[in-house]
Amino acid sequence: MIQSTKDGELVIIKTGTPIDGNVLMWTTFYYCKGIVIDGGCPNTAEEAYKFVKDLGDIDAVVLTHHHEDHIGLAQILSNEGFDVYISKHSIDILRNPPDIPEYRRIVWGQPKPINALPLEEELNIKGIDIKVYKAPGHSKDHVVFQIDDYIFIGDLIGSLKPKIAFYSDNYSQILESVENVVLTLDFEKAYGGHIITTKDEIPLFIEYIKYLKNRIRELREDGHDTNEIIDLLWDRISEKVLMMEAVSGGEWHRRYLVETLL
């Protein structure tokens, strides 16, 4: 399923897999002046391709990172001969995608092989300048793009107040990338895979992560182990978080927030 809106010259495209008619998880990608930024999930690749072809020329695809909810459309575009760019660290992963767990195959779809080119620090594609900034933390290969005043942050920030984390998340590194990379750039809005936020709102995220970091370290100094810290930090935890921890077999869990901020 696809939904789209516009923000100036930017087309914001949300895709997700309907299950019994409802989309449980959406992922967003973008089309800006002939450049496709990320690409939704494999389950919606065909639908996304038809949609983007009608928007205008496609000059290149740039990927913030290799996770399956960001690369769907790139599978088709690389087969059709379009240039797909990703961090050099992920070229092999895209070429030989590992089998993903069943819950991710249902929600997003199993990735197929993609031939990609390595990102440089700056790309110029048909007169469009794309600045590329390394921003590790959500994954090792993660980058942030800037095209004019638009900033594309992938999954570096998934929520301003995260209450659960993916096993590849390293929140100390995320904090560093947000403070030392994203906030040094000139922009108003930041466009991500699961959030659109503003430069003014991002300090709320930093404040929250620093609060967690201090609290986690205090609790550890008081002798609490990770499970006790989790219980003390989040005494009223939502059903959704508990469900994600169970359904994902622990790939999503609060412990990654705790362990990577210690």
Ligand SMILES: [Zn+2]
């Ligand atoms: Zn991701």
